[in-house]
Amino acid sequence: xxxxxxxxxxxxxxxxxxxxxxxxxxxxxxxxxxxxxxxxxxxxxxxxxxxxxxxxxxxxxxxxxxxxxxxxxxxxxxxxxxxxxxxxxxxxxxxxxxxxxxxxxxxxxxxxxxxxxxxxxxxxxxxxxxxxxxxxxxxxxxxxxxxxxxxxxxxxxxxxxxxxxxxxxxxxxxxxxxxxxxxxxxxxxxxxxxxxxxxxxxxxxxxxxxxxxxxxxxxxxxxxxxxxxxxxxxxxxxxxxxxxxxxxxxxxxxxxxxxxxxxxxxxxxxxxxxxxxxxxxxxxxxxx
Amino acid sequence: xxxxxxxxxxxxxxxxxxxxxxxxxxxxxxxxxxxxxxxxxxxxxxxxxxxxxxxxxxxxxxxxxxxxxxxxxxxxxxxxxxxxxxxxxxxxxxxxxxxxxxxxxxxxxxxxxxxxxxxxxxxxxxxxxxxxxxxxxxxxxxxxxxxxxxxxxxxxxxxxxxxxxxxxxxxxxxxxxxxxxxxxxxxxxxxxxxxxxxxxxxxxxxxxxxxxxxxxxxxxxxxxxxxxxxxxxxxxxxxxxxxxxxxxxxxxxxxxxxxxxxxxxxxxxxxxxxxxxxxxxxxxxxxxxxxxxxxxxxxxxxxxxxxx
Numbered sequence: 001x002x003x004x005x006x007x008x009x010x011x012x013x014x015x016x017x018x019x020x021x022x023x024x025x026x027x028x029x030x031x032x033x034x035x036x037x038x039x040x041x042x043x044x045x046x047x048x049x050x051x052x053x054x055x056x057x058x059x060x061x062x063x064x065x066x067x068x069x070x071x072x073x074x075x076x077x078x079x080x081x082x083x084x085x086x087x088x089x090x091x092x093x094x095x096x097x098x099x100x101x102x103x104x105x106x107x108x109x110x111x112x113x114x115x116x117x118x119x120x121x122x123x124x125x126x127x128x129x130x131x132x133x134x135x136x137x138x139x140x141x142x143x144x145x146x147x148x149x150x151x152x153x154x155x156x157x158x159x160x161x162x163x164x165x166x167x168x169x170x171x172x173x174x175x176x177x178x179x180x181x182x183x184x185x186x187x188x189x190x191x192x193x194x195x196x197x198x199x200x201x202x203x204x205x206x207x208x209x210x211x212x213x214x215x216x217x218x219x220x221x222x223x224x225x226x227x228x229x230x231x232x233x234x235x236x237x238x239x240x241x242x243x244x245x246x247x248x249x250x251x252x253x254x255x256x257x258x259x260x261x262x263x264x265x266x267x268x269x270x271x272x273x274x275x276x277x278x279x280x281x282x283x284x285x286x287x288x
Numbered sequence: 289x290x291x292x293x294x295x296x297x298x299x300x301x302x303x304x305x306x307x308x309x310x311x312x313x314x315x316x317x318x319x320x321x322x323x324x325x326x327x328x329x330x331x332x333x334x335x336x337x338x339x340x341x342x343x344x345x346x347x348x349x350x351x352x353x354x355x356x357x358x359x360x361x362x363x364x365x366x367x368x369x370x371x372x373x374x375x376x377x378x379x380x381x382x383x384x385x386x387x388x389x390x391x392x393x394x395x396x397x398x399x400x401x402x403x404x405x406x407x408x409x410x411x412x413x414x415x416x417x418x419x420x421x422x423x424x425x426x427x428x429x430x431x432x433x434x435x436x437x438x439x440x441x442x443x444x445x446x447x448x449x450x451x452x453x454x455x456x457x458x459x460x461x462x463x464x465x466x467x468x469x470x471x472x473x474x475x476x477x478x479x480x481x482x483x484x485x486x487x488x489x490x491x492x493x494x495x496x497x498x499x500x501x502x503x504x505x506x507x508x509x510x511x512x513x514x515x516x517x518x519x520x521x522x523x524x525x526x527x528x529x530x531x532x533x534x535x536x537x538x539x540x541x542x543x544x545x546x547x548x549x550x551x552x553x554x555x556x557x558x559x560x561x562x563x564x565x566x567x568x569x570x571x572x573x574x575x576x577x578x579x580x581x582x583x584x585x586x587x588x589x590x591x592x593x594x595x596x
Contacts, residue, residue: 025381025384025385028381029381029382029385029392032378032381032392032396033391033392033395033396036395036396036398036399036453037395037398038414039399039407039410039411039414039453040398040399040402040410042410042413042414042421043406043410043413046413055419056419059421099306099307099310100307102302102303102304102306102307103303103304103306103307105303106300106303106304110300110303112297112300118304120585121311121315122307122311123581123585124578124581125311125315127509127577127578127580127581127584128315128574128577129509129512129513129550129573129574129577130513131513131515131550131553131554131570131573132319132322132570132571132573132574132577133314133315133318133319133322133570134553134554134557134566134570135322135325135557135563135566135567135570136317136318136319136321136322136325136567137314137318138557138558139321139563140318142332156310156314158306158310159306159307159309159310159311159313159314160306160307160310160311161310162311165307189299190299190300190303191299191302194303215401218403219403219404219405221403221404221405221515221516221519221520222515222516225519226558237403238403238404238405238406238516241403241405241406241409242405242409242519242520242523242524243523252413255409256409256410256413259406259409259410262403262405262406263401263402263403263406266401266402266403267398267401270398270401274394
């Protein structure tokens with residue numbers, strides 16, 4: 001029971017409390033946003049300095065040198081690394097999707113004996129640290145004389161990828177079975193049902209899985225280090241960045257320019273494909 | 289009737305063939321060979337010789353292994369919980385926003401897209417003692433900044449900072465979980481006079497329990513294979529950026545503080561060419577990873593779409 005007089009007072013207090021909360025919330029969020037962006041911004045600023053200034057503790061260029069980006073393309077093997085990375089990430093992604101979608105469809109929508117056991121195996125493969133099978137696989141590729149090339153990184157994509165199969169299966173589970181039954185009644189075979197009915201519906205899931213795969217390959221360091229380090233012709237960006245050096249000293253402005261160039265495509269892709277990507281992540285909840 | 293069933297079986301098999309082949313060639317076969325190799329001694333040029341349990345005995349008194357295990361354990365105990373707490377904190381913050389969450393969500397997520405090698409180079413540079421801007425700012429505040437990646441005590445915490453910066457992927461998962469908690473529960477609690485902390489403790493936390501378990505297990509697995517950032521940080525901070533056989537010279541810099549288990553495995557296998565011993569280490573890693581995975585499958589339903 002409150003007196004009539006109290007009411008406006010409590011209402012004002014309540015309003016003030018809400019406003020304060022709003023200010024606090026936004027201040028924290030903006031402060032964090034600045035912290036998250038700073039490292040990237042700093043890299044961009046460094047990449048626009050002279051190499052002498054990049055060695056100091058300045059974070060604002062005295063003079064602006066966008067031509068550093070041209071220099072990176074002309075004076076370093078970066079274009080070559082970039083090409084290798086595009087070849088690796090591009091082909092591996094397309095092949096992985098082509099081999100994983102049918103398997104994911106079978107695990108999600110077809111009934112067969114041992115389905116759950118097979119799914120468990122897929123999860124185990126997904127959880128396996130790549131280092132465990134490194135030595136036998138390396139020896140296998142060496143036997144066929146394929147180390148020092150991109151082949152050991154691309155060929156496995158022909159045979160599906162556990163994480164990709166897992167992600168796609170989770171997505172395909174959400175497609176109603178009645179639709180598939182209808183297609184089967186109309187006399188579509190399983191393959192035709194997959195191509196005609198399921199693929200158009202599963203586009204967001206396939207996009208998310210494809211992006212994951214592409215990002216993973218683009219960023220992969222362990223794989224290229226293992227299989228291509230002996231042959232500089234097949235180095236990828238991640239390898240090139242980590243071993244960046246000119247003849248005498250490190251030109252940090254060029255290293256950072258190369259780093260920005262390595263990041264830019266992913267950020268641009270993310271910007272345009274954000275919705276599918278976030279959907280794919282929230283759907284299954286797993287980090288790559 | 290049998291012909292029909294056979295046909296259906298063949299169709300199903302045609303869907304699964306590439307994946308089954310892949311699991312066989314890239315998982316089962318290398319795993320079995322790794323087990324066999326772990327009882328042998330050989331290098332790239334010699335034939336494996338059976339040595340029984342020698343490799344496993346060797347593990348018992350391998351000072352480098354001890355250091356690598358210690359570092360990896362440190363990462364499991366600190367890196368994993370810190371990232372989970374950070375992800376929960378960010379998702380709780382984002383949930384407060386009705387509009388504008390999209391902008392913040394994107395900004396917080398972006399670092400997770402930066403290639404680990406690039407991110408590591410950026411952090412080594414940001415935290416460079418002497419010229420790095422972070423210590424510069426600390427200096428202005430009158431704080432004597434640490435040596436970060438160049439100090440044995442601070443190198444691993446620097447890697448944790450790096451992991452915290454790229455926590456966006458985990459944050460999205462928690463955000464989805466937190467958004468999935470029914471609003472009515474909170475409303476009922478409000479009527480009972482619960483404050484924000486009570487609501488978090490008694491409603492949010494129990495609801496996201498499965499996700500926490502999931503994030504813990506995947507976090508541990510991730511830490512067990514933590515290679516890229518540790519390798520690159522040591523190489524860049526020590527000032528000798530080389531790759532291939534050369535990069536392992538700077539592994540663990542400074543003073544072995546960033547020397548994780550996968551780095552030791554790589555060194556043993558590809559620098560010392562002690563392939564038998566490397567496989568024994570790999571099998572030990574596999575046993576730990578498998579144990580963690582089994583715990584997950586036992587405890588969590590997070591994986592099952594319609595498991596039956």
